[in-house]
Amino acid sequence: MNEQEREQIDSLIHGLLDGQLNERQQTELKRLAQNNPSLRKELHALYRQKELLGALPIEKAPEGLKNEILLRLERRMILNSEPAVPSHPIGRLRLLFRWTAAAAAMILLPLAILALLVLQIVRPPEQTVGPLAASEKGVSEEPAKETTAASEQGTVLVLGSLTLLTDQPIAVNEFIKKSVIAQKLLLSVSSERFEDRAMYYVQCSQAQMASLLKELEPVWTMCSRQQFVLAPSDTSIPKAIVVESVRPDQMKELIRQTNPSRLQMVASHMERLNQRGLSDVSLKVPAETADSGGQTIPPAKPKLAWEEERPAGEAVAAQGPDVRLVIVVKNQAEEK
Amino acid sequence: MKEPLDGQNRTLEEDVLIRQAQHGDLEAAGVLIVRYQDRLYNTILKICSNPEDAAELTQDTFVKVLEKITEFKGKSSFYTWLFRIGVNLTLNFCKRRGHLSMRSLDAPVGPEAGEASSRLLGYLMCQDKADPVGLAQNKEVREIVLKAMGRLEEEQRVVLVLRDIEGLSYLEIAEILDMELGTVKSRISRARAGLRDMLEAVLA
Numbered sequence: 001m002n003e004q005e006r007e008q009i010d011s012l013i014h015g016l017l018d019g020q021l022n023e024r025q026q027t028e029l030k031r032l033a034q035n036n037p038s039l040r041k042e043l044h045a046l047y048r049q050k051e052l053l054g055a056l057p058i059e060k061a062p063e064g065l066k067n068e069i070l071l072r073l074e075r076r077m078i079l080n081s082e083p084a085v086p087s088h089p090i091g092r093l094r095l096l097f098r099w100t101a102a103a104a105a106m107i108l109l110p111l112a113i114l115a116l117l118v119l120q121i122v123r124p125p126e127q128t129v130g131p132l133a134a135s136e137k138g139v140s141e142e143p144a145k146e147t148t149a150a151s152e153q154g155t156v157l158v159l160g161s162l163t164l165l166t167d168q169p170i171a172v173n174e175f176i177k178k179s180v181i182a183q184k185l186l187l188s189v190s191s192e193r194f195e196d197r198a199m200y201y202v203q204c205s206q207a208q209m210a211s212l213l214k215e216l217e218p219v220w221t222m223c224s225r226q227q228f229v230l231a232p233s234d235t236s237i238p239k240a241i242v243v244e245s246v247r248p249d250q251m252k253e254l255i256r257q258t259n260p261s262r263l264q265m266v267a268s269h270m271e272r273l274n275q276r277g278l279s280d281v282s283l284k285v286p287a288e289t290a291d292s293g294g295q296t297i298p299p300a301k302p303k304l305a306w307e308e309e310r311p312a313g314e315a316v317a318a319q320g321p322d323v324r325l326v327i328v329v330k331n332q333a334e335e336k
Numbered sequence: 337m338k339e340p341l342d343g344q345n346r347t348l349e350e351d352v353l354i355r356q357a358q359h360g361d362l363e364a365a366g367v368l369i370v371r372y373q374d375r376l377y378n379t380i381l382k383i384c385s386n387p388e389d390a391a392e393l394t395q396d397t398f399v400k401v402l403e404k405i406t407e408f409k410g411k412s413s414f415y416t417w418l419f420r421i422g423v424n425l426t427l428n429f430c431k432r433r434g435h436l437s438m439r440s441l442d443a444p445v446g447p448e449a450g451e452a453s454s455r456l457l458g459y460l461m462c463q464d465k466a467d468p469v470g471l472a473q474n475k476e477v478r479e480i481v482l483k484a485m486g487r488l489e490e491e492q493r494v495v496l497v498l499r500d501i502e503g504l505s506y507l508e509i510a511e512i513l514d515m516e517l518g519t520v521k522s523r524i525s526r527a528r529a530g531l532r533d534m535l536e537a538v539l540a
Contacts, residue, residue, distance in 0.1 A: 014525045018499075018506070044462045046528055049535070052459070052481065053500040055472035061377035062391050066369045069398045070362055076403070174362065181359060 013043055017050050074170045077193070100187065156203060157263065158231075159254060161326040162246070165225035169331040172222050173198050176327065179215040183208060196334035200327040206320030210255050217248045224332060228254065230267045241267045244274050258321055354414055358406050365402050372418055373398070375502070379419065380426050382497045384433075385486050393429060397422035412511055419504075420512045423494060430490050452476030457539045460532075484534035492527035499524050 012029040015021045021029065033040040166172045180189050180200075188204040202209065220226060228246040232239050241264065243250065250270050257263035350371075356364035376397060381390035401418055408417055456477050459468070471477055485493055498504045498512065510520045 010525045010529075011521070014521070014528065017528075018524075041462070042532075045460050045532060048460055048462065048468065049528065049532060050500050051468040052472055053496070054503065055468040056478060056481070056501060057472065058374055058378045059381050059387075061373040061394060062387075065373050065377070065391065065394065066366055069369055069395050069402070070366060072395065072399050073362065073365070073402055076399070177360060181361070 009039065013046060016043070017047060071170075074174065077173070156322045156324050157258060157260060159209075159263065159323050159325040160228060160230040160241075160267070161328055162251065163225070163227045163229065163328040163330060164219060164223040165227075165330045165332050166223040167332040168222050169198070169329055172219055172329050175219050175222075176200060176216065176329065179212060183212050183215060185212060197328055197330045200329075201324070202327060203322060203324045206255055206258065206323055209323050209325060210252060213248060213251050213255065220248060228267070228270075230264060241271050243267060243270045246270065246274065250274075255323065255325075350414060351410070354405065354408065354410075357402060358408070365405075368402075368414070369398050372415065375415075376418060376422050379497055379502055380422060382482070382485065382501055383423070383426050383490070383494055384430055385482065389429065389433075393422070393426050397425055400425070416508055416511050419498075420514075423498075423512055427490060427494065452480060453539050456480055456535070460535060460539075480538055481535070484531055484538050487534045488527060488530050492523060492530055495520060495523045496527040496531060500528070 009029075009032065012021065012025055012032075015025065016029055029043075033043055164172060180186060180202075185202070185204055185208060188202060188208065190201045192199045192201075202212065204212070225244075226246050228243040228251065230241040230243075254263065254266060254270075257266055350368075353364045353367050357368060373394060377390055377394045380393045380397075381387060384390055384393065397418065401421055408414065412420075452474055453476075455471065455474070457463075459471055485496065488496065494513065495509060498509045499506075504512070506517055506520050506524075509524075510517050513520070
């Protein structure tokens with residue numbers, strides 16, 4: 001038997017073992033085996049060997065393998081603060097946010113310039129304002145007084161930062177991540193991870209922020225310290241307002257505020273209440289109070305449409321002006 | 337009998353799990369791990385012959401797969417993709433490690449192993465009508481078979497594990513190992529013949 005014939009026979013044998021032979025090939029192999037006892041023996045031995053290998057029991061993976069894998073993934077997510085190309089979806093959010101912002105700027109800037117040029121060309125000449133025009137102007141300006149300072153200026157109201165100190169950073173971070181996904185806020189959140197803390201920069205509408213904070217309520221029980229800080233700004237707040245042991249309902253009240261002055265006042269009020277440990281005292285802040293600048297602070301709005309109770313986990317549409325909050329999850333072990 | 341797990345059998349549920357895992361859902365990732373961990377571990381163990389190494393390599397595979405899961409486009413089955421990564425990691429590991437596992441092959445055999453050898457020899461020589469499932473339950477028989485497999489070249493051992501133990505098709509093996517179908521077929525032929533020779537040598 002030459003090498004080519006041997007290869008053909010091998011091909012037939014293994015084809016038969018794998019069920020790949022047609023009827024003609026099977027007949028041919030049968031004929032060859034009948035005339036060759038050695039081939040017949042080889043065929044039977046290989047068939048039995050294949051049967052034996054297929055019958056070997058499956059070795060079970062060690063207990064707890066799944067948890068080990070998930071822990072490793074979580075550890076990588078937390079410790080890989082700034083990989084060159086974030087490999088995890090949450091890490092990728094940051095890049096996505098930057099790319100989106102850059103793309104939006106590239107598109108909007110030329111459009112704005114073009115719009116300005118068009119406006120200069122088609123703008124009608126200024127007319128003398130008569131009584132009718134004055135009254136029309138008065139009517140049209142009236143609702144503007146109702147709008148918030150933030151929306152008037154087209155700026156984002158910076159709520160401050162919420163720091164959560166916990167000995168379960170993995171669980172807390174995972175919970176926040178799930179809540180962001182559940183609230184469909186992936187594009188509104190960017191995150192950074194450091195050795196001792198994770199930071200989430202959330203910028204979304206008031207309604208979405210309130211809904212996210214509601215979703216995050218269970219996190220409070222996992223944390224030994226919850227602190228809200230309204231950082232000093234160049235104009236209105238001379239020093240930081242620190243609300244220790246801030247509660248979810250207090251956070252909700254803070255989010256409701258659309259006026260920086262009012263936000264500052266409510267935060268100061270909570271700072272004093274919580275310092276005195278008056279946890280049960282009503283959050284109601286006097287509606288008409290003079291602020292430090294001697295101006296009248298507009299009263300808090302009545303309950304808004306987006307504030308209606310919703311089941312946890314249900315995403316809400318963007319309503320209300322945009323607000324910004326930084327959530328910091330600090331590892332208690334590192335703190336010590 | 338092992339369940340077929342090729343692309344055609346991928347369920348809608350699995351597609352949903354993959355999509356959820358792609359959005360960072362660790363619970364969905366956990367379900368995928370549980371679904372495939374035994375099959376993957378078993379395959380890696382048969383290739384590398386060491387339970388600790390196999391457990392570590394299985395972990396490495398899942399971590400790598402889940403970190404890159406957003407790159408999975410569903411062109412092949414998830415199972416094939418997972419095995420491709422797992423088998424490649426294992427082969428690279430084996431190349432780095434060398435042939436350390438071969439040392440124990442010539443260890444002296446006890447009386448139980450002697451009895452197992454006779455049973456196995458009788459079975460392979462068609463001298464008795466032993467049931468392969470019953471025979472495979474015998475620990476000593478399993479050890480002899482796995483030791484003989486351990487003596488094969490890694491490239492032959494891999495195709496033998498994927499085809500005769502894991503029950504994958506030629507096409508799936510070609511996809512996992514990124515090689516031509518013809519190469520897969522010839523390698524399987526050589527591996528089976530090689531194992532037969534090794535078993536004869538061990539049992540002689």
